[in-house]
Amino acid sequence: MAIEHCMPRKAWHLPFLAEPGEVPALRRSMRMHLTRWGLPDLIDAALICVSELVTNVIVHVGAGTPTTLAVSMNGTYLRIEIHDPDRSGLPTLLGATTTSESGRGLALVMAVTDRWGVMPTDAGKTTWCEIAAELHRADAHVGGPEVDRAEALLALYGGSVPRGNSSARMGLAVRQEAAIAVIADLLHWFSAHGQEPDDILDRAQMHFEAVAKPLR
Structure with a gap:
């Protein structure tokens, strides 16, 4: 008997105000969902992405900005999105050096993900990244x-x-x-x-x- 729908992973989103104090709660939510999704190997990279992308909003858009974290599966990739209302400043990857105080956030995101980008939207912009999971389809379980x-x-x-x-x-x-x-x-x-x-x-x-x- 073939078992269908091994591990359903329903997309979720979480509105919040971009404040440093919100980051630990967002990280806990991400850890909880990835644990329930059976994707423990992605937790460390996902937590880095949440921390850096939210910090990017706080620094470059402003503390207290209404923001949304959205998480889903794009095929066999974990997709993390941060939605904010500012279309004017699209983040770019800088050539950060060891002494740079800016530009490191997206460099870290790029280092732990497989792809990332920024999309202008009617409501502002979406900064996203994707991390490959060791799955043969989106609702499969991690093997072993x-x-x-x-x-x-x-x-x-x-x-x-x-x-x-x-x-x-x-x-x-x-x-x-x-x-x-x-x-x-x-x-x-x-x-x-x-x-x-x-x-x-x-x-x-x-x-x-x-x-x-x-x-x-």
């Missing part, structure tokens, strides 16, 4: 032997779970039910062989935390 083995198990167990429709939301619900069935059956197996299920869960959690990449 552990994930691939789990995917195969969920495909087997998912065949016995009724499916009302093929929407991304229902696909995720089916996989969750299949995962619960896998875990429950394994706990029954251990119990039947004289093992304490809680001990197995604790050991599994420890193994997961030891293998999983820390989210800084």
Whole structure:
């Protein structure tokens, strides 16, 4: 059974006032969404982009400017956009030196992304950047032997779970039910062989935390 819609990633946006105090909250939102999207490897680069692009608005447009952070998937690229109301000053990449006090922000963005740009809009401008994800399609999960083995198990167990429709939301619900069935059956197996299920869960959690990449 092929599992459809492995990881739905719905675009989101967050209006805010461009103030230095807003940057930590924006970074937390970005970290939370990328964690939920199963894209932990993109978090560090995405946080740099948020910090630098918002700082660019604060410095060059003005503190307190109504601004919007918008995040989406453009194919297999993570796309980050900052919308602000100023069309007059389009940011450009400067030849910043080690002693320059300006021009470093976009240089950092360029260093950690695959492409970036600026677009004038009716409401002002959009500064955007994109980061390639290791995906074969926009709603796929990031691979790895552990994930691939789990995917195969969920495909087997998912065949016995009724499916009302093929929407991304229902696909995720089916996989969750299949995962619960896998875990429950394994706990029954251990119990039947004289093992304490809680001990197995604790050991599994420890193994997961030891293998999983820390989210800084």
